[in-house]
Amino acid sequence: MKPRAALIHLGCAKNLVDSETVAPQLLQAGYEITTDATEAALVVVNTCGFLESAVEEAIQTILEIAEHKQNGACRCLMVIGCMVQRYGKKLLPLLPEVDLFAGTSHYHAVAEILLARRSGRNQRIWISPPRHLQTSCHPRLRSTPAHTAYLKIAEGCSNRCTFCLIPKLRGPYRSRSVADVWREASFMAGQGVREINVIAQDITAFGTDRGEPQALIALLEALENITELEWVRLLYAYPGRIHQTLLATMAQSRKIVPYLDFPIQHCVPRILSVMHRGMTFPDMEDLVAQIRSHVPGIALRTSLMVGFPGETEEDFEALLTFVERVQFDHLGVFAYSAETGSPAARYPDQVPEDVKLSRREEILEVQQHISRRRLQRLLGRVVPVLVEGFHPETDLLLCGRMPTQAPEVDGMVLISKGTGRPGEVMPVKIIAVEDYDVIGELVDGASDCHPA
Secondary structure (H helix, E strand, O other): OOOEEEEEEOOOHHHHHHHHHHHHHHHHOOOEEOOOHHHOOEEEEEEOOOOHHHHHHHHHHHHHHHHHHHHOOOOEEEEEEHHHHHHHHHHHHHOOOOOEEEOHHHHHHHHHHHHHHHOOOOOOEEOOOOOOOOOOOOOOOOOOOOOEEEEEOEEOOOOOOOOOOHHHHHOOOEEOOHHHHHHHHHHHHHOOOOEEEEEOOOHHHOOHHHOOOOHHHHHHHHHOOOOOOOEEEEOOOOHHHOOHHHHHHHHHOOOEEEEEEOOOEOOOHHHHHHHOOOOOHHHHHHHHHHHHHHOOOOEEEEEEEEOOOOOOHHHHHHHHHHHHHHOOOEEEEEEOOOOOOOHHHHOOOOOOHHHHHHHHHHHHHHHHHHHHHHHHHHOOOEEEEEEEEEEOOEEEEEEEEOOOOOOOOOOOEEEEEOOOOOOOEEEEEEEEEOOOOEEEEEOOOOOOEOOO
16 A cells, blocks of 8 residues: 655645645655545645744644654654745754755655655755746646636745745745646636636736736736636735726626735835835725726725834724725734844834734724625625535535635625535525625526626
């Protein structure tokens, strides 16, 4: 029998794609993949290193898995990804339980590293400046449901925000060719994928590193022609690069769902300037108005950061007022974390931890009410829903998502009546709303189905 390997994923959707490219390499190295780490001879942990809290989670996971080396089947523990890229050789004495380390520079070389160890090479850490770019030539073993997938169109980042370590962890921005991305999307659609979520650290920079500023538009037009695809979702757009052509393309598309995720971080000009974010408060509010004007009914998701160095009570109140006025459909709020190695970690006027957490909770409470009010507009309407399957907590409910709900991060549609077919877009009548979820019933033969 082949030895078994388990792959544990920690982190964001972009990191998930990396895990999906590591999985076939485990097969290549002669392993059979299992989801039960207790029975695996090899355990690979793909880590996040963006925030200290993520690093703490990774270390806790590593130590738990290391116990299987003493009391279970594990014979080799391999740690890969952003945490390794961030700390490098410092990890060697700190985590003696780990047999192999590989940074983000070596996602493509996991099979090679495992085979080198098997042949007697005693090198324990593999790390270099990240330059590799995953393409359609590299196999992926998708871990998402069969009907939905992430499509990573670029790697790295060159924006240099002062709070962020991504350029150090992932290298400079480098994008794939339109033809290569289309090839992967077409292949996945042929396998039954109906929803593609386009991701990168900044999708709006796609092609700019290659001297192709209109590459994103060309890609979206190419995806439009893949017959089997039904939904195309755009995640992680940089606010300063959302232009009229992109909005027009979204408005005219039959497949791009009315949804846009564009992290703004803050609204106060002084703080945005110190963050190196570029846009100001009036620009931001005007941008939101333009987006909603071009794409009526669009759902907007953003991310905010509270407690950035120098954020005063007045700054926070301005941010709170901005949130109440703009009325985002979905909102993530992060308490600023002073990450060693980032410029902002050295700034004066660091905000106390309890103040940061209090501000975060206050904005989330405001957003909770905003979300419910915006969802109430759907009562009585019939909307298209991508049926996912049974609810994760009960077999008495089906669940799915509207075009205005991204996987994992937004709410869901709880389907209380009707027979759904997982992986299909079906009409659902909304009969009740909660803070982030809605409840609906499947409708047979509905003709008045509208985007949410």
